[in-house]
Amino acid sequence: MSISKGLIFNGIWFYITWLSAVWGQNSFLPLIITLLLIHAFLQRNHPAEFILILIVASIGIEIDQFLSWTGFFVFNDSIWLPEWLLLLWCAFAATLRHSLSFLTKSPGLASIFGAIGGSSSYFAGVQLGAVEFGFSLTFSLAVLAIIWAILLPLFFKINDWLDRKIV
Numbered sequence: 001m002s003i004s005k006g007l008i009f010n011g012i013w014f015y016i017t018w019l020s021a022v023w024g025q026n027s028f029l030p031l032i033i034t035l036l037l038i039h040a041f042l043q044r045n046h047p048a049e050f051i052l053i054l055i056v057a058s059i060g061i062e063i064d065q066f067l068s069w070t071g072f073f074v075f076n077d078s079i080w081l082p083e084w085l086l087l088l089w090c091a092f093a094a095t096l097r098h099s100l101s102f103l104t105k106s107p108g109l110a111s112i113f114g115a116i117g118g119s120s121s122y123f124a125g126v127q128l129g130a131v132e133f134g135f136s137l138t139f140s141l142a143v144l145a146i147i148w149a150i151l152l153p154l155f156f157k158i159n160d161w162l163d164r165k166i167v
């Protein structure tokens with residue numbers, strides 16, 4: 001698969017995975033897992049990919065779990081993150097070396113993209129009933145924009161570090 005086709009495929013793959021997770025939630029877990037296994041199969045010869053997914057998903061899950069414990073996120077009256085969101089973090093991490101790779105060398109653009117894309121992703125999740133904000137919409141989106149403006153460039157720094165450490 002050529003680079004451009006691979007990037008397009010990864011973007012479409014993530015969109016389908018995101019929609020399955022946010023719209024279908026835990027009832028779509030088999031599909032979400034299948035989509036992640038397809039990615040794993042396609043990337044089976046790239047160990048840095050799996051390490052990046054593990055690190056990024058762990059960071060994201062910890063941040064979302066903290067936000068849930070503080071009442072910032074509300075998931076069906078539970079303080080624990082739903083399984084679909086755990087898997088969605090893995091899927092998002094799988095875009096960093098592929099469909100989002102154009103942001104690798106531009107921390108400023110990654111920060112802007114993170115602020116807009118990250119907060120709007122959670123806003124869409126609210127609109128689809130996957131999550132509720134425990135605070136006002138404006139405050140919640142502002143906090144998420146700040147978090148994502150920091151996280152996305154950090155994730156690319158982690159990716160760069162892995163590229164230097166793993167051949």
